[in-house]
Amino acid sequence: MTMEEIAVSVTNLRKTFGNKEILKGLTFKVPKNIIFGIIGPNGAGKTTTLRVLAGIIRHYQGEVKILGLPPTKAREKGYISYMPEDAFPYDRLTGLENLEFYAKIYAKNKDEFEEFLEKGIKIADLGDRIYDKTQEYSRGMKRRLMIARTLMVMPKVAILDEPTSALDVESSVKIRKLIREMKGETTIILSSHNMLEVEYLCDEIVLLNHGEIIASGTPKEIVNKLGVKNLEEAFLVATGGKI
Numbered sequence: 001m002t003m004e005e006i007a008v009s010v011t012n013l014r015k016t017f018g019n020k021e022i023l024k025g026l027t028f029k030v031p032k033n034i035i036f037g038i039i040g041p042n043g044a045g046k047t048t049t050l051r052v053l054a055g056i057i058r059h060y061q062g063e064v065k066i067l068g069l070p071p072t073k074a075r076e077k078g079y080i081s082y083m084p085e086d087a088f089p090y091d092r093l094t095g096l097e098n099l100e101f102y103a104k105i106y107a108k109n110k111d112e113f114e115e116f117l118e119k120g121i122k123i124a125d126l127g128d129r130i131y132d133k134t135q136e137y138s139r140g141m142k143r144r145l146m147i148a149r150t151l152m153v154m155p156k157v158a159i160l161d162e163p164t165s166a167l168d169v170e171s172s173v174k175i176r177k178l179i180r181e182m183k184g185e186t187t188i189i190l191s192s193h194n195m196l197e198v199e200y201l202c203d204e205i206v207l208l209n210h211g212e213i214i215a216s217g218t219p220k221e222i223v224n225k226l227g228v229k230n231l232e233e234a235f236l237v238a239t240g241g242k243i
C-alpha cells in the first residue's frame with residue numbers, strides 16, 4: 001500500500017492507565033474507503049483504541065496517523081467523526097435540531113450545512129418523528145439519529161463504537177444497511193461483539209485480546225487460517241474460549 005492509499009496507520013501503539021498496560025504495542029493499517037472492524041472480548045482495548053484514533057485520548061506511546069496527521073490534528077480539520085458507544089442525542093432538542101447542531105460544527109458554509117442536513121435526514125429515516133424531541137424516541141431511533149449525525153458530515157474517517165449494541169433485530173438490520181451503503185464513500189472503523197455483523201460488514205479486521213492483536217486480515221482469511229466454520233468460532237478459538 002502506498003501512503004495515498006492508507007487512511008489510518010498505527011505503529012506500536014501503547015497506552016497505560018495508572019500502572020496497567022491496556023494497549024501493548026498495536027500495529028495495523030487501514031486502507032482508504034473500507035470498513036474495518038476491531039473485535040475482541042470485553043476489556044480487550046477496543047474502545048481505548050478507537051478513542052486514540054478519534055483524537056480523544058491524547059497521551060499514548062507509538063505513532064498514530066490519520067491521513068498522515070496526528071489524530072488531534074485530523075479531528076481539528078474535520079476529517080474524523082466519532083460515535084462513542086454511549087452516544088446519546090440532546091433529549092430536549094428534536095431529531096432535526098440535533099442534526100443541525102452537529103452539521104453546524106462541521107459545515108464550512110451554508111450550502112454544505114444544507115447538504116449535511118439533507119443527508120442526515122435521509123440516513124436517519126425517521127419520517128415526521130424527526131420533528132419530535134428525542135426524549136420521545138426509542139433506543140433504535142436514537143441510535144439511527146446518532147449514526148446519521150456521524151456519517152452525514154462525510155468524514156474522511158468515521159469511527160463507530162458498537163453501532164448496533166443493545167438494539168433489536170430490525171433496528172440492527174437497518175443500521176447495518178446504512179453502514180453498508182456508505183461503503184466506498186468513507187473509511188469506516190467500527191467495533192462490534194456481533195460476529196455475523198462483522199462478517200457481513202467488514203473488509204478487514206483485527207482481533208484484540210488483552211491489548212494485543214492476536215489475528216488480523218479479512219474475516220475469511222482468519223476463518224481459513226484457523227480451520228473453523230465462521231468468525232464466531234475463530235473468535236472463540238483465538239481467544240481461548242470453548243466452541
Ligand SMILES: Nc1ncnc2c1ncn2[C@@H]1O[C@H](COP(=O)(O)OP(=O)(O)OP(=O)(O)O)[C@@H](O)[C@H]1O
Pocket residue numbers: 017018022040041042043044045046047048049
Ligand atoms: N479511563 C480509564 N482509566 C482506567 N482504566 C481504563 C480506562 N478506560 C479503560 N480502562 C481499562 O482498559 C481496559 C480496556 O477497556 P476498553 O473499554 O478499551 O475495552 P473494550 O475492548 O472496549 O471492552 P468492551 O467490549 O467491554 O466495551 C479495561 O480493563 C478498562 O477497565
